[in-house]
Amino acid sequence: MPTTIPVLTIDGPSGSGKGTISRAVADRLGWHYLDSGAIYRAVGLAAAWESIDLSDPDAVAACAARTEIRFESDDAGEPRVIVNGKDATHQLRMETAGAAASAIAAHPPVRTALLDLQKRFRRAPGLVADGRDMGTVIFPDAGYKVFLTASAEERAKRRYKQLKDKGVSVNLDSLLHEIAARDERDAGRAVAPLKPALDAVLLDSTGMPITEVIERVLAVLPDSLRRR
Numbered sequence: 714m715p716t717t718i719p720v721l722t723i724d725g726p727s728g729s730g731k732g733t734i735s736r737a738v739a740d741r742l743g744w745h746y747l748d749s750g751a752i753y754r755a756v757g758l759a760a761a762w763e764s765i766d767l768s769d770p771d772a773v774a775a776c777a778a779r780t781e782i783r784f785e786s787d788d789a790g791e792p793r794v795i796v797n798g799k800d801a802t803h804q805l806r807m808e809t810a811g812a813a814a815s816a817i818a819a820h821p822p823v824r825t826a827l828l829d830l831q832k833r834f835r836r837a838p839g840l841v842a843d844g845r846d847m848g849t850v851i852f853p854d855a856g857y858k859v860f861l862t863a864s865a866e867e868r869a870k871r872r873y874k875q876l877k878d879k880g881v882s883v884n885l886d887s888l889l890h891e892i893a894a895r896d897e898r899d900a901g902r903a904v905a906p907l908k909p910a911l912d913a914v915l916l917d918s919t920g921m922p923i924t925e926v927i928e929r930v931l932a933v934l935p936d937s938l939r940r941r
């Protein structure tokens with residue numbers, strides 16, 4: 714039976730603001746939130762914990778199928794990601810985890826193993842789904858789709874500031890290099906590559922304050938859904 718639970722997809726490259734904007738919009742709407750990148754990051758981390766060769770599609774897919782991932786909030790309401798019972802929130806945000814996620818995400822059997830898990834996030838009253846293939850593969854029937862971008866330089870600067878604020882020592886040039894390499898791999902893979910859905914609204918957030926991006930994304934929805 715076709716579902717009528719509304720979905721807003723927000724896809725785009727690393728550092729474009731998907732997580733920040735998706736969380737804020739989900740909060741404003743009172744909808745659920747799917748951080749699909751955290752799922753790929755968690756599988757990459759779990760595979761590393763088990764010393765699995767990340768270039769082995771079947772071994773990583775088997776690991777994806779048995780990895781337990783829980784999304785929780787701490788006492789301050791901050792999101793925590795628990796992987797196989799361990800709080801991996803901090804580790805998952807490192808660029809090394811992003812690179813591992815991007816590597817294992819290129820394997821078709823890994824993506825297949827994670828399909829149902831992602832689709833199950835579609836629950837009433839609605840879902841904001843953040844990733845690379847939310848509007849193209851996971852929720853192609855979503856009524857509302859945004860493809861969020863920003864220049865590579867701006868995205869690297871945002872990530873630099875984000876990691877520095879977390880006390881992580883980083884180098885802007887190497888971040889720019891890593892982000893460009895990840896963009897290329899995510900957009901160049903054969904299965905579910907990073908690309909806008911044909912029916913997505915393109916939004917370039919270069920130089921645009923977060924508050925304005927949130928309003929522009931909310932404007933994609935009809936009034937009836939924006940009112941709570």
Ligand SMILES: Nc1ncnc2c1ncn2[C@@H]1O[C@H](COP(=O)(O)OP(=O)(O)O)[C@@H](O)[C@H]1O
Pocket residue numbers: 725726727728729730731732733734871872874875918921922923926
């Ligand atoms: N429009 C914006 N202007 C300035 N900084 C932004 C903007 N959008 C997001 N950021 C900041 O950039 C960093 C990366 O954003 P994030 O939401 O993690 O991106 P993504 O999920 O696409 O990788 C965060 O520190 C966030 O606060």
Ligand SMILES: Nc1ccn([C@H]2C[C@H](O)[C@@H](COP(=O)(O)OP(=O)(O)O)O2)c(=O)n1
Pocket residue numbers: 725726727728729731732749750751753754811814815818819843844845846847895899
């Ligand atoms: N739907 C998704 C989400 C993420 N991935 C892969 C590709 C990305 O480089 C990594 C990490 O994604 P994530 O959204 O956490 O990364 P950023 O926050 O955008 O830097 O996972 C994917 O292939 N498909």
